[in-house]
Amino acid sequence: MKAPRSLPLLATSFVFVTLYGVASALYPGFLSLQVFVNLFGDNAFLGVAALGMTLVILAGGIDLSVGAVVAFSTVFIATLVARGAHPLGAMAAAVTAATFFGAFMGWLIQAFEVPAFLVTLGGAFFARGMAFVVNRESVAIAHPFWQKAADFGIPLSPSATLPATALTFLITLGAMMIIAHRTRFGRNVYAVGGGIASARLMGLPVASTRIAVYALSGACSGLAGVVSTLYTGSGDPARAAGLELDAIASVVIGGTLLTGGVGSPAGTLMGVLIFGTIQSALVFDGRLNSWWLRIAMGGLLLLFVLFQRALSRGSALEK
Amino acid sequence: MAPTSQSGCALLEMRGIAKAFRGVQALDDAQLTVRRGSIHALMGENGAGKSTLIKALAGIYALDAGSIRVEGIIVRPQSPRDAEAQGISTVFQEINLIPTLSVADNILLGRQPLRWGFIRQSECHRRAEAALKRIGLSIDVRKALNQYSLAVQQLVAIARALDVDARLLVLDEPTSSLDEREVASLFEVLRELKRRGLGILLVTHFLDQVYAISDTITVLRNGRWVGEFETASFPRAHLVGAMLGREIHDTPSAAPKTAVETAGEAKPPLLELRGLGKAGMLRAMDLRLRAGEVHGLAGLLGSGRTETAHLIFGVAHPDSGALLWRGVERSPFGSPREAMRHGLAFCSEDRKAEGILPRLSVRENLVLAMQANRGGLRLISRKEQAALADHYIQALKIKTPSAETPIQNLSGGNQQKVLLARWLSLSPQVILLDEPTRGIDVGAKAEVEKLIRSLRDQGMAVLLISSDLEEIVRTCERLSVMRDRRKIAELSGAEVQVSSILRAMSRHDE
Numbered sequence: 001m002k003a004p005r006s007l008p009l010l011a012t013s014f015v016f017v018t019l020y021g022v023a024s025a026l027y028p029g030f031l032s033l034q035v036f037v038n039l040f041g042d043n044a045f046l047g048v049a050a051l052g053m054t055l056v057i058l059a060g061g062i063d064l065s066v067g068a069v070v071a072f073s074t075v076f077i078a079t080l081v082a083r084g085a086h087p088l089g090a091m092a093a094a095v096t097a098a099t100f101f102g103a104f105m106g107w108l109i110q111a112f113e114v115p116a117f118l119v120t121l122g123g124a125f126f127a128r129g130m131a132f133v134v135n136r137e138s139v140a141i142a143h144p145f146w147q148k149a150a151d152f153g154i155p156l157s158p159s160a161t162l163p164a165t166a167l168t169f170l171i172t173l174g175a176m177m178i179i180a181h182r183t184r185f186g187r188n189v190y191a192v193g194g195g196i197a198s199a200r201l202m203g204l205p206v207a208s209t210r211i212a213v214y215a216l217s218g219a220c221s222g223l224a225g226v227v228s229t230l231y232t233g234s235g236d237p238a239r240a241a242g243l244e245l246d247a248i249a250s251v252v253i254g255g256t257l258l259t260g261g262v263g264s265p266a267g268t269l270m271g272v273l274i275f276g277t278i279q280s281a282l283v284f285d286g287r288l289n290s291w292w293l294r295i296a297m298g299g300l301l302l303l304f305v306l307f308q309r310a311l312s313r314g315s316a317l318e319k
Numbered sequence: 320m321a322p323t324s325q326s327g328c329a330l331l332e333m334r335g336i337a338k339a340f341r342g343v344q345a346l347d348d349a350q351l352t353v354r355r356g357s358i359h360a361l362m363g364e365n366g367a368g369k370s371t372l373i374k375a376l377a378g379i380y381a382l383d384a385g386s387i388r389v390e391g392i393i394v395r396p397q398s399p400r401d402a403e404a405q406g407i408s409t410v411f412q413e414i415n416l417i418p419t420l421s422v423a424d425n426i427l428l429g430r431q432p433l434r435w436g437f438i439r440q441s442e443c444h445r446r447a448e449a450a451l452k453r454i455g456l457s458i459d460v461r462k463a464l465n466q467y468s469l470a471v472q473q474l475v476a477i478a479r480a481l482d483v484d485a486r487l488l489v490l491d492e493p494t495s496s497l498d499e500r501e502v503a504s505l506f507e508v509l510r511e512l513k514r515r516g517l518g519i520l521l522v523t524h525f526l527d528q529v530y531a532i533s534d535t536i537t538v539l540r541n542g543r544w545v546g547e548f549e550t551a552s553f554p555r556a557h558l559v560g561a562m563l564g565r566e567i568h569d570t571p572s573a574a575p576k577t578a579v580e581t582a583g584e585a586k587p588p589l590l591e592l593r594g595l596g597k598a599g600m601l602r603a604m605d606l607r608l609r610a611g612e613v614h615g616l617a618g619l620l621g622s623g624r625t626e627t628a629h630l631i632f633g634v635a636h637p638d639s640g641a642l643l644w645r646g647v648e649r650s651p652f653g654s655p656r657e658a659m660r661h662g663l664a665f666c667s668e669d670r671k672a673e674g675i676l677p678r679l680s681v682r683e684n685l686v687l688a689m690q691a692n693r694g695g696l697r698l699i700s701r702k703e704q705a706a707l708a709d710h711y712i713q714a715l716k717i718k719t720p721s722a723e724t725p726i727q728n729l730s731g732g733n734q735q736k737v738l739l740a741r742w743l744s745l746s747p748q749v750i751l752l753d754e755p756t757r758g759i760d761v762g763a764k765a766e767v768e769k770l771i772r773s774l775r776d777q778g779m780a781v782l783l784i785s786s787d788l789e790e791i792v793r794t795c796e797r798l799s800v801m802r803d804r805r806k807i808a809e810l811s812g813a814e815v816q817v818s819s820i821l822r823a824m825s826r827h828d829e
Contacts, residue, residue, distance in 0.1 A: 182437045184429065187420070191428050194417035201379075201415040202479075203400030204429045261419040 008255030008263075008308060012270040015253075015300070019277045027284035033160040039276040040166035045070065045224040045231065045240070047169040047272040050247040050254075051176045052220025054268045057251050058180070059213045060193035060260030061116040065105065065123035066221050067243035069098050071236065072131040073225020078139035078235025087146045095222035101127065102218020106211035120214075124244070131237035138236040141229060150230050165227045172223065176265040179216075189213060193260025249297050250275055253304050274300065328391035330355045330518040331376075331407075331487050336385035338371055345371040346542045349385075353487060353518040358509060360533035360550070361522045364562050364620050364786060368542040369522050373489050376520075377409040378402040389486065400429070408480035409489040416476055418465035423447035425464050426479045450478040454508045470501035474508065487518045494528060495621070496599065506532050524621040525803055526555060526825070540564050555825035562619065563788065563821070587646050589780045590663075590749050592631070595640035595651065601626045602805030603640050608749055608780040613771060615791035616784045617820050618801030624784045625668055626804065628751045631782075632665040633658045659688075664742035668753035668784070677727035681719050681737055682708040684726045688741045711740035715770060732756075732763025739770065750774065753784045768794050788817045800824055 024031035040047070049066045056063045073094040080090035105123045109116045153161035180186040188209045191199040200206050224243075229235055248258075254271030256263025278296045282288050331353040338346040346368045353359045363369045374380045376387065378396030387394050389405055396402035399409065416425045426447040431438045447460040456474050464472055473493055480488055490509075494502045509519055509532060521533060529536065530550060538545040538561040545561050588607035596603035601623045608614050616624045629635040631642075633652035642651045644661060652658035655665065675684055686704050693699065699707075708722035715736045719729055726734055735755060742750060752771065756764040771794055775781055785791050791798055797811040800823040808823040 178437070182440070184431055184433070184438065187424055187428055187431065187438070190420055190424070191417045194419045195415070198415040198417055199428075201377075201399055201409075201411055202428055203398060203403060261417065 007311065008304075009267045009270070011307065012253060012255050012267055012274070012304070016270050016274050016277065019274060019281075023277060023281040023284070027281065030281070030284055033157055035280060037156065037160050037162055037166060039273055039280065040169050041163040041231075042279070043272050043276040044165035044169035045227040046243065046246055046250065046275065047269070048172050048220050048227055049224040049240075049243055050250040050268050050272055051172050051265055052217035052224075053244070053247040054176065054251050054254070054256055054263065054265050055180070055189055055213050056116075056217045057248070057256050057258060058193045058260055058263055059189045059210060060196065061109065061210070061213065062120065062248070062258075063102075063105075063214060063217045064117065064120040064244050065101075065127055066217065066224075066247055067240040067245075068124040068127035068131065069101060069218060069221035070225045070228060070240040070243055071238065072127045072134070073098055073222045074229045074232075074235035074239055075131050075135050075139060075237045076235070077225065077229050078141050079135050081141050081143050081146065082139055087141070087143050087149065091226045094225055095219055098222025098225070099215050099219040102221070103211055103215035105218070106214030109214065110207050110210045116214075128237070135235070135237060138234050138238075140234045146230075146233075150233060165231050168223065168227050168230075172220065173265060173269055180265055185209065185212065190261055193262075195261070246275065246297075249301050253297075253300055255304075255308075257308060258305075328388070329353065330390060331520070332386075332388040332391075333372070333376070334386050334388075336372065336375065336387075337383045338368075338375060338380060339383055344542055346375075349539060349542065349544045351520075351537050351544075352547065353520050354535075355486075355518050356513055356516045357534040358513055358519045358521055358532055360529045360536045361520060361539070362524075362529065362536055362558065362562055363539035363545075367539040367562070369539060370491065371542075372539070373409060373491055373520070373522060376402065376407055376489060377411075403483045403485070406484065406486035407489065408483060408485035408487070410473075410476045410480050410491065410493060412492040412495065416464055416472060416479070418472075419463060421461050422451075422458065422464055422467070422475055423460040425475055426450050426460070426482055428479075430483070446482070447478075450482045451475070453481065454478055455511070468501075469496045470498075470505065473497065473501075473505060477508065481512070481517075485517065487520065488512065489520045489522075491522045492524070493521070494523060494525060498599070502528065524619055526558065526619075527803060529558075530555065538562055556821060559619070559821055559825040563786075588643070589645060590631070591643040591646075593641045593643065595630055595637045595642060597626075597630060597635060597637045597639070600635060600804065601630060601637075604799075604806040606799060606806070608782055610748070610780050611775055611778050612797060613775045613781040613783055613795045615795035615798030615815075616782060616801060617788060617791050617798055618824065620786070621804075622801040623804035623806075624801050625753055627801070628665060628753055628782065628784060631658070632663060632751060634665075659691075659745065659747075662746075662748035663751070664688075664745060664747035664749070665751040666738055666742055666753060666755060668757065675726050675734055675738060678725055680723045681712070681717070681726050681729070682722040684737050685711060685722075685741050685744065689744045707744060711737075711744065715740055716766060730763070732767065735763070735767060736770070739767070743774075747779065749780045749782070751782045751784075754786065755783070756785065756787065756790060764790070788820050791815075791820070792817055 049070060053063055053066060076094045076097065077090040080093060081087050101123065105119050108114060108119045149164055152164045154167065155161050180189065188204050191204055192206055192209050196206060228239060250271030251268050252258055253274060254263065254267030256267055275297060279293050282290055282293055329352045331351065333351040336346050336349040349368060349372060351361065351372065361369050371380060375382050376396065378398045378401050389407065394405045396405055396407065402409065423443050427443055432442045432446065433439065444460050451458065451460065454474055454477060456471065458467065458471065464475060493505060497505065513519060523529060533550045536548045536550050536553060536558065538558070540562060588609045590608040592604060592606040594603040594605065616627060618624050626635070630637045633654045637651050641648050652661070682704055685708050686699055690699055705722060711717065712719060712722060717736045718733050726737060756767050768790060771781055771783060783791065783794055792815055795815060797809065798815060799806050800808040800810065800820055802824055810819055810823065
C-alpha cells in the first residue's frame with residue numbers, strides 16, 4: 001500500500017514539534033506564547049514570499065525573482081512615503097507593480113516556452129537593479145499612519161500580542177489555502193504541475209493558470225515587501241538577498257514536490273516555522289554562529305528531498 | 320464493402336477529412352460514421368491516420384478540409400473542452416489524468432460545482448461517486464488516483480468523459496496496459512454504455528478485442544479510407560488484408576528461394592531465446608537466429624516486434640525464459656552496452672528520435688558507436704575516421720557531397736545507410752534491424768534490402784522487423800509471425816509467402 005499524500009506534511013509537522021520541544025527543554029523561556037507568536041511575526045516576510053512560491057512550485061515552475069522584488073517593494077514604498085505619498089497608496093502601488101511584473105514574467109515563460117529558471121533569474125537582476133535605481137541608500141519611513149500600523153497588535157494574553165506582520169502572514173496563509181483547495185484555479189494549478197500535457201487534453205486553461213501563478217507570486221513578493229517595511233521601518237534596495245532560496249527551502253521542507261503537483265500552503269507554513277524555530281533557538285543559545293541556521297536548513301532540506309524520493313520510488317515500484 | 324444502412328442521421332459523420340503536416344498528407348478524403356448505441360472500431364497500421372483523425376475530432380488539430388457532423392449538425396471543435404461541449408469526449412492513450420490528484424479532482428477538474436466562486440467539496444465527492452457508479456465502480460474518491468490500478472484509472476478517465484453528457488465516447492487504445500480480466504470488465508462497461516444509446520469509437524490494434532466488442536469497423540490506410548465493414552460478417556483475414564493493403568487470395572509472390580534455407584537448419588543458432596518474455600510486454604517466445612540467415616519478424620503495429628528486439632538487446636529486461644549465446648545459456652543482456660560487447664547491434668525504428676544527431680556530419684554520426692565501444696580514452700584518429708567514413712560511403716553507396724556534410728541534409732534512405740554503417744563499423748555478429756526501410760523511397764529501399772542480403776552472405780545473423788510483408792518475403796529465409804504481443808507462427812522455406820503470413824496473422828485460435 002502506498003503512503004497517503006498527507007505523509008510528507010505529517011513528517012514536517014513532526015519535525016517542527018520535535019524541534020520546538022527540544023528547544024523548549026534546552027532553553028528556559030522558549031516555551032511561551034510570545035516566542036511562538038514571534039515565530040510568525042519575525043518570519044512573516046519570508047512566509048508571505050514562500051506562500052507565493054508554493055503556488056509557483058505546485059504549478060511546476062520556480063520564481064527566483066522573489067528576493068529582488070521584495071527589496072524593490074520596500075525601497076519603492078519608503079521612497080514614495082518620503083516624497084509625501086500616503087503609506088496605504090504606496091503599499092498598493094508596490095503590490096500592483098510587483099503583480100504586473102510577475103504576470104509579465106509568467107507571460108514570457110508561457111508564450112515563448114522559455115525555462116522559468118532563466119526568465120525569473122533575469123527578472124531578479126532587473127528588479128534588484130531597479131531597486132537601486134529608485135534609491136541607492138536605505139530609506140527610513142516616518143509617517144504617523146505608518147507608526148500606527150507598525151505598532152498595531154492584537155493582544156492574545158497579558159504577555160503576548162499578535163503583531164500586524166504576523167496577522168498579514170496568517171491572512172495570506174488563509175487566502176492561499178482557500179485558493180489552493182477551494183477554487184477551480186487552485187485545482188488547475190495542481191493539475192498543471194501534476195501533468196501539463198494531460199491538463200491541456202483535459203481542456204483546462206493551462207496558459208492563464210501559469211501566468212496567474214507568477215502574478216500571484218509577484219503580488220506575494222510585493223506584500224512581503226510591505227511586511228518587511230513594517231517590521232524594520234525602512235526600505236532598502238539591498239534587503240532580502242537570497243530570500244528566494246530560503247523560500248524554496250521552506251516550501252520543499254513543507255512537503256511540496258519541486259516537480260509540481262503535490263504539496264500545500266499548510267506545509268509551507270510548517271517549513272517557515274521550522275526555519276523560525278532554528279533561528280530563535282540559535283538566538284536563545286547565544287553561543288553559536290547564526291550561520292548554523294543555514295547548515296541546519298541545508299541538512300533538513302537534503303533529508304526531506306531524500307525522504308520524498310523514497311516515497312515516490314516506493315509508489316513507482318508498486319506498479 | 321458493406322456500408323450499413325440505418326434510418327435517420329448517424330451520431331457522428333466525418334466526410335472528406337484532409338489534414339497535412341508540413342507537406343505530409345496525414346489524412347486524405349477520410350471518412351468515419353458512428354451510430355447511436357453501437358461500438359465502432361477504427362483500425363489501421365502505423366501512419367494510417369487514426370490518431371490524426373481522433374485528434375481532429377477532439378479539437379486538437381484543425382482540419383484542412385472536410386466536415387464533422389454530430390446528429391446532423393456541423394461542428395468544428397476548437398479545443399478538447401469545446402469538443403466536450405458538442406458531446407464528444409475523448410479518452411486518450413496513456414490515460415491523460417493527473418495521477419497525484421484525487422479521483423474526485425480528476426473527474427471534475429475544470430467543472431467543479433461552485434458556490435460563491437468556491438468549490439463545494441462534499442458536492443464534488445457526491446458527483447464523482449455518482450459518475451463512477453454509473454460505470455459500476457465504487458471506490459474512495461478522495462484517494463489519490465495513483466493509489467489505484469491502471470484498470471481503475473482507465474475507468475476513472477471514462478467516468479470523467481461521461482460526466483459531461485457525452486453522446487460519443489472516443490477511446491484511444493484503452494486496453495494497451497490492461498490484463499485480460501481488466502479488459503473483460505472494461506468491455507462490460509462499454510456494452511452497458513452502448514445499451515444506453517451512447518456511440519463508442521474504439522481505436523485499438525488488438526484484433527481479438529475488435530471482434531469481441533465492435534459492431535462495425537472502419538479501416539484507414541495511409542491516410543485514406545479503405546472501407547466500413549460489419550464486424551460479424553467480415554473475416555479476420557480480410558481485415559488484416561485491408562489494413563495492409565493486400566488481398567488475401569493474392570497469388571503467392573514468387574520469391575526465388577536459395578539453398579540457404581536448408582543449410583541453415585543444421586547450423587546451431589548464434590542466439591537463441593527460450594521462452595523469453597516479460598509480463599505486460601511480450602508473451603514467452605522462442606526464437607533462433609543463425610549466422611548467415613535473415614530472420615523476419617512480421618506482425619501488425621503493436622504486435623510485439625519491437626518489444627522482442629528490446630528484450631534481446633537489453634533495452635528492456637525479460638522476467639522469464641532463457642537466452643543462449645553460441646549454444647551456452649546465460650542471463651539476458653542487462654544493457655545495450657553489454658549486448659554490444661557481445662557483438663550485437665540494434666538499429667532502432669525511430670531514426671529521428673533515437674538514431675541520428677542531425678547537425679553532426681556523416682563522419683561524426685558514423686564513428687559514434689565505435690567510439691562508444693572503445694571508451695572515451697582511446698580516441699579514433701581523425702585520419703582513421705575519415706578512412707572509415709569513406710569506406711562506408713562507398714561500400715553502402717551513401718549519396719552525400721562529402722563525409723563532412725551534416726547528416727540532416729541527406730535523404731531518409733541515405734541517413735538510414737549511415738546508421739547502418741555506424742553499427743556495421745563494430746563488425747557485429749548479430750544485427751537487429753527495426754523497420755530499416757520505413758519512410759525511404761523505393762530505390763533506396765531496394766538498396767537497403769540488397770545490403771541486408773550481403774550482410775547475411777558475410778555470415779551475420781540478421782533479425783529484420785518490417786511492416787512491409789513483401790520486403791520480408793524478399794529478404795528472409797525464415798520468419799516469425801507476431802500477434803497481440805506473442806509469437807504465433809514460424810514459417811520457413813517455401814512457406815515464406817505473403818499469403819501464408821496473412822493467414823497466420825489472422826488465424827482465429829484457441
